[in-house]
Amino acid sequence: MTTTASNKVRLATAWFGGCAGCHMSLLDLDERLIDVVGLVDIVYSPVADIKVFPEGVDVTLVEGACCNDENVHLAHEVRERSKIVIAFGDCAVTGNVPSMRNRLDRDQMIASVYSEGPGKPPPTPVLGRFLPTLIPKVLPLHQVIPVDIFLPGCPPDPERIWAAIVALLKGEPVLLPEEMRSFG
Numbered sequence: 001m002t003t004t005a006s007n008k009v010r011l012a013t014a015w016f017g018g019c020a021g022c023h024m025s026l027l028d029l030d031e032r033l034i035d036v037v038g039l040v041d042i043v044y045s046p047v048a049d050i051k052v053f054p055e056g057v058d059v060t061l062v063e064g065a066c067c068n069d070e071n072v073h074l075a076h077e078v079r080e081r082s083k084i085v086i087a088f089g090d091c092a093v094t095g096n097v098p099s100m101r102n103r104l105d106r107d108q109m110i111a112s113v114y115s116e117g118p119g120k121p122p123p124t125p126v127l128g129r130f131l132p133t134l135i136p137k138v139l140p141l142h143q144v145i146p147v148d149i150f151l152p153g154c155p156p157d158p159e160r161i162w163a164a165i166v167a168l169l170k171g172e173p174v175l176l177p178e179e180m181r182s183f184g
């Protein structure tokens with residue numbers, strides 16, 4: 001795997017339509033995070049608060065399904081600028097919880113939540129102008145961009161995250177044992 005001048009792997013994580021549980025599981029690597037930080041530069045992540053997805057990323061973990069136009073836009077940037085893209089967790093792999101809305105009509109659902117339900121509806125210009133627009137159906141990541149590695153689990157437990165990271169850092173294929181390939 002290519003490394004930077006500092007000889008570190010350039011690692012990014014992105015957060016699409018998900019509950020942040022996959023990122024929490026990443027943080028649950030606990031003391032192993034110290035080893036990871038010694039070997040990688042985190043160049044983009046919700047936990048690093050970096051605004052622009054950079055060029056020349058080695059590995060990107062994408063949590064969550066593609067739910068809106070911002071997710072789709074960032075997914076394409078991630079693909080163009082990353083050597084390896086990992087669908088990180090069940091929402092990215094299958095759509096999982098966010099895709100439950102696919103049984104509903106999008107526009108009727110928005111009207112039910114913001115216009116017909118309890119509470120004050122936001123001014124009409126807010127929807128679609130300041131908020132991302134929901135795409136008609138929630139999509140798993142591989143239906144938007146090509147994905148290199150699928151890491152299932154809701155969330156993937158720290159052991160399988162660690163197994164994937166170790167393989168990647170060694171430059172080996174990520175071949176998880178059967179017990180680490182389950183969903184849920």
Ligand code: SF4
Nearest residue numbers: 018019021090091154
């Ligand atoms: Fe949350 Fe599970 Fe989706 Fe991860 S896979 S974002 S833990 S619902």
